[in-house]
Amino acid sequence: MSIVHRGLMAAAALAFTATTALAEAPVLRAAVLKYGTVNWELDVIRHNGMDRDAGFELQVQGMAGGPAAKVAFQGGEADVIVSDWLWVARQRAAGKDYVFIPYSKAVGGLLVGKDSDAGALSDLAGKKVAIAGGPLDKSWLILQAYAEEKLGMDLGAQTEQVFGAPPLVFKLGLSGEADAVINFWHFTAKMEASGMRKLVDVSVAAEALGLDPETPLLGYVVKGELLKSNPELVYGLAAASRAAKDKLATDDAEWARLRPKMKAKTDAQFDFLVAGFRAGIPAAGPVDEAAADKMLQLMAARGGGDLVGEATTLPEGVFLSPGS
Known part of the structure; x- marks a missing residue:
């Protein structure tokens, strides 16, 4: 067998191994707002193979709005959505086993x-x-x-x-x-x-008001049953999200690659968007649940049941530990 033949055989074997590994990796279906900023992070994860590095394949479903994403999630058509942890607390207080993985602390x-x-x-x-x-x-x-x-x-x-x-x-x-x-x-x-x-x-x-501005507001939401049945998949999402954040925190070239997806009409808009996203990156590690509980109580006092349902204090298990 010639050297060329052996090289082709080796390349084919490597390609087969990679394809097989990818095919065997569990798929995580994310339903997110079609034009939401979370798509920037998800694009970084997929483009850089951070999902594969974490042992899963990320599939992104663009949705027309948040309510549509929640319907897909609750109906089993999606494994993960993005929402705020107050909604997760409300759902847990109502008996639904949902879990929150921090994504952003950005507020306006x-x-x-x-x-x-x-x-x-x-x-x-x-x-x-x-x-x-x-x-x-x-x-x-x-x-x-x-x-x-x-x-x-x-x-x-x-x-x-x-x-x-x-x-x-x-x-x-x-x-x-x-x-x-x-x-x-x-x-x-x-x-x-x-x-x-x-x-x-x-x-x-x-x-x-005595609240902690470091408390992340938005995050990925998964069902507790997925965390129990496939913890590696859920923690893999958290790891991939953190890897993407670490890259976006420092890599200007990655932002330049993302720019066409960001709808920035001017350099000033682009710069403000980058700075805003970076400022919203939450710290790694567990969420301060006492601080979150204080925020929830304020929201319950101001927004009542229309906002938080029966969750007047922080239910156990809202946040994935040790965080993203």
């Missing part, structure tokens, strides 16, 4: 136009505030609690609120049709890149 802020003369929340009395996410938006609830406790201001009663989808709130802010806006962090980044300024940072308001 309350922004005003670059020409606004507002210097504090109290200056918004009588003004219009546009809010993404509805009346139970967590940032809005925290800012109301902050205004009440630190300024003696009933922010809800003393302002006019307009609730809408993030793109609408984005437009209302940039056009000046709203005097102030609260939006999801990536829209906030784009608004800051366009010249709007942050009047109050939600993480600063949270800290002033």
Whole structure:
């Protein structure tokens, strides 16, 4: 047999081994918002083979919205979704065994136009505030609690609120049709890149209320039965997520590769998005459950059962330990 033949045989054997290994790897089906920022991390995982390194194959299903993802997850059409841990706490309090793997601690802020003369929340009395996410938006609830406790201001009663989808709130802010806006962090980044300024940072308001701004809000959600039946798969997801975060925290070239997927129209938007994502990377290790419980109690007091259901204190088992 010639050297060329032997080389081809060896290459074929290696390819067969790799293909077999991939075929045997368990598949993890992630249902996420089609254009959500989590897709950046998932793309890094798949592009760099971090899922295969962790012993599984990641499949991503783009969904039209969060409710559709939850339906797919609850109906067994997906193994993992992205949601906030307050929803997981609510589900656990209702008897559903869901588990949260930290993904992001990113929060936005309350922004005003670059020409606004507002210097504090109290200056918004009588003004219009546009809010993404509805009346139970967590940032809005925290800012109301902050205004009440630190300024003696009933922010809800003393302002006019307009609730809408993030793109609408984005437009209302940039056009000046709203005097102030609260939006999801990536829209906030784009608004800051366009010249709007942050009047109050939600993480600063949270800290002033005695909450821990390091508590991750968003995360991957899996079912407890998957954790019990295939813990290697769940911990593999956590490991792949951490590997992707470590890369995105330092690798500018990886961000340059991702840029076409980020819908950044200007260099300033791109820079703000990168900085915002990096600032939202949670620390590795277990979540401080006492801090999370304090946040949950505040949310229960402000949002009631419509937000947290029967979860007035943190149920056991919400967070995957030792974390991502």
